[in-house]
Amino acid sequence: GEDVEQSLFLSVREGDSSVINCTYTDSSSTYLYWYKQEPGAGLQLLTYIFSNMDMKQDQRLTVLLNKKDKHLSLRIADTQTGDSAIYFCAEKRAAGNKLTFGGGTRVLVKP
């Protein structure tokens, strides 16, 4: 939706780092998530960050959160062809239980 925005497309060479960006508008967001969707498949949870954290690292994944600017990013180190997919960021707000998703960023990894 319009409350969470992502760029549409990212092309990256195998072995390089990928950075996927996301902006959101609601300052009451409690958790922010990154999901991966491969063709014909459901959403796979990659990682999440609580809103009082600035950074979270999990193997090849690094999440950075700038709460002041309402900006979230996902860095994938040593990107592989298997990382080609659509990546969605999502926020969960303090009120309610639903997730609000961005439109998704299609990542294409070229050999």
Add this chain to the structure above:
Amino acid sequence: GAGVSQSPSNKVTEKGKDVELRCDPISGHTALYWYRQSLGQGLEFLIYFQGNSAPDKSGLPSDRFSAERTGGSVSTLTIQRTQQEDSAVYLCASSLTRDKDTQYFGPGTRLTVL
């Protein structure tokens, strides 16, 4: 353990027919969610169940859409008098409790209305 499962994986129906989509959440998860993924609208929240509380139906697009959750486990999403704009992938997710917020998604049901 087993993840969220959904059935059928694909459903093709004619305009005006009713359809039922099923979701089996992860065992022990008390919260269950339905979302819809379509080309024009992206990923949209539809409905949320938590234990025995009244469901949050705020995302249902019309009164043709309804859902129930029997015994606090399996859920069925029903679409009556389907329309072509209902064509989408319907995704179900579950989470352990309201406080354990991470939602795990099933593979989805692709609905095509001819």
